[in-house]
Amino acid sequence: MFVGVPLLVLYGLAATHPDENVVLSRNQVLTDASGARTWHGTMLNRTDSPYRDVVATIRFLGADDQSVGQISGVADHLKPGEMLNLQAPLPPQAVRMQVYSLQWRTGHVGRLLGPWAPWSFGYVQYDPSE
Numbered sequence: 001m002f003v004g005v006p007l008l009v010l011y012g013l014a015a016t017h018p019d020e021n022v023v024l025s026r027n028q029v030l031t032d033a034s035g036a037r038t039w040h041g042t043m044l045n046r047t048d049s050p051y052r053d054v055v056a057t058i059r060f061l062g063a064d065d066q067s068v069g070q071i072s073g074v075a076d077h078l079k080p081g082e083m084l085n086l087q088a089p090l091p092p093q094a095v096r097m098q099v100y101s102l103q104w105r106t107g108h109v110g111r112l113l114g115p116w117a118p119w120s121f122g123y124v125q126y127d128p129s130e
Helices: 004-015
Strands: 022-031 037-045 051-061 067-078 083-089 096-106 109-113
Touching: 022 051, 022 083, 022 096, 037 051, 037 067, 037 096, 051 083, 067 083
Parallel strands: none
Antiparallel strands: 022 037, 037 083, 051 067, 051 096, 096 109
């Protein structure tokens, strides 16, 4: 029994790690008839807490992992289950993306996270349909 309690505490801490509160739930590239690519992304609040002053910065990376473009999205408020949708023209040389920074406030506490490792287009941290 005493072993179970520390494991539950560790699970609770892991389940509420700040890196898992607001997550990338869409990371899609769409190509139009002319061949122009547009990136569509969504940051989702997975918690039971509302956030305010949310800013997500996404970088588009070339083959050498150098930035070839970026987009920032802002939400005054992001309630539990709400999404911050992002969309940007994708530079031709972009081959992957990176959540460069993510920030928000709760109460009097502010968080600034990032950068994450580069991810392939299509990768998501959380798929709400699963």
